[in-house]
Amino acid sequence: TVRIIALMNQKGGVGKTTTTVNLGAALAEAGRRVLLIDLDPQAHLTLHVGVDPTAQRHSVYDLLMDADLAADGIVTRVGERLDVIGAEVDLAGAEQELHDAADRQAVLKRKIGSVAERYDFVLIDCPPSLGLLTMNALVAANEVIVPMQAHFLALQGLSKLLETVQLVRQHMNTSLKVTGVVLCAHEGFTKLAGEVVADLQNFFDAARKFAMPWSGAKIFQPPVRKNIKLAECPSFGQTIFQYEPNCAGAVDYQALAQAVIGESMPN
């Protein structure tokens, strides 16, 4: 069955978009069929895969707002086994506009139900907030992956993030679980990074005995190292596999894809 994964973290600039694109591309390289969904009004994922947000006939905004529009008609192919449903700036208004909709946190779930089955993975890139768009991702998904950087403030936000996942699991989506954390732009040799990773590992280990949605969560190994190529390829509208397939960034995202695939037998 399709694995629908929300890449979420309300902290800004931690690597959600970079991970959604390059993990998605790596899974496609490994033979999986992948759909990427851009849920951020800033449309960075859309730009990153070479799609002009303003040139799309329909975007994820139209999908959410237009009851008659079906997902299968608005998918764009961006690579072998790699499709995208892009965002655009109007999405910024969606949180207000959807406010009075019936079941407003489940709109995305309803809309992608049918098209999702054509893929092995659906990866949803979230904006840096815990608002209605991220909630729609959490209700539509069956897994959460949390990109983060090994900095102090990243740990601060984690409890709020996990509390939100917990709430969604209790009230709206009982199958939701946190598969794990991806350490992004990692500079592993610093004392700060070492301490943050240790704190994180202790936190997950301590949760193992309790039925929290993150009790089985892991810190994916190896971390994704800081690599300038990963910051360059968005400007060419390319994934790292199109831009520089032999660099450390590509190696790390391929390793992450293998680790994620290996998680497909969770208990």
Added chain:
Amino acid sequence: TVRIIALMNQKGGVGKTTTTVNLGAALAEAGRRVLLIDLDPQAHLTLHVGVDPTAQRHSVYDLLMDADLAADGIVTRVGERLDVIGAEVDLAGAEQELHDAADRQAVLKRKIGSVAERYDFVLIDCPPSLGLLTMNALVAANEVIVPMQAHFLALQGLSKLLETVQLVRQHMNTSLKVTGVVLCAHEGFTKLAGEVVADLQNFFDAARKFAMPWSGAKIFQPPVRKNIKLAECPSFGQTIFQYEPNCAGAVDYQALAQAVIGESMPN
């Protein structure tokens, strides 16, 4: 007259909070009286200066929502000449709760008017969005400083950011101007950084002949270099001047403070 500066950028994780705290602390070190206002529900500035968001009697949320609460009573001293009005998690609801308020974008401006005059600088840390909280900062401020990182996606967001500043200037705050851009966590030796900085400089130069709100904007020199100490000190609730006053991060923020002070005679 007091300079009220919004530190804004809808892109996440670019250095808004790090800059608000350490520029503010550097200005205080240089003898200026500084008030920091945390407008982000994630309360990272509040944590960064050693205040427990949950332990505050009143936060900026109460200031915005409670018509009778005055700003002067809720300021907390965090250093010599350095005060803060902190945020807390309830602020996440403010954008919805203020939606129907009269003049909802000018609430902060009304509330800080009297207390602002006791300072030389009021620095407002914005969340990573262009929503109602950031709008309140833009209406209350007379200047905008844009922290950013020399990455491709940073340039993408800039036009939307400046368009928003433009709109506010036209309709709600005719004195608003963009004083400049701070390059944060800068690794100046990469080709990518060089290209981004050149594009940015061209963009500002090209605007000089037109009366845009960013026509006089500059890229503050020198950039703030990437320095692990700046990422460590939040975990101790300290500014860089309390934590490691002789490191490169402290030197760079002191230089930024001098550059910002030097801008006080804009034409």
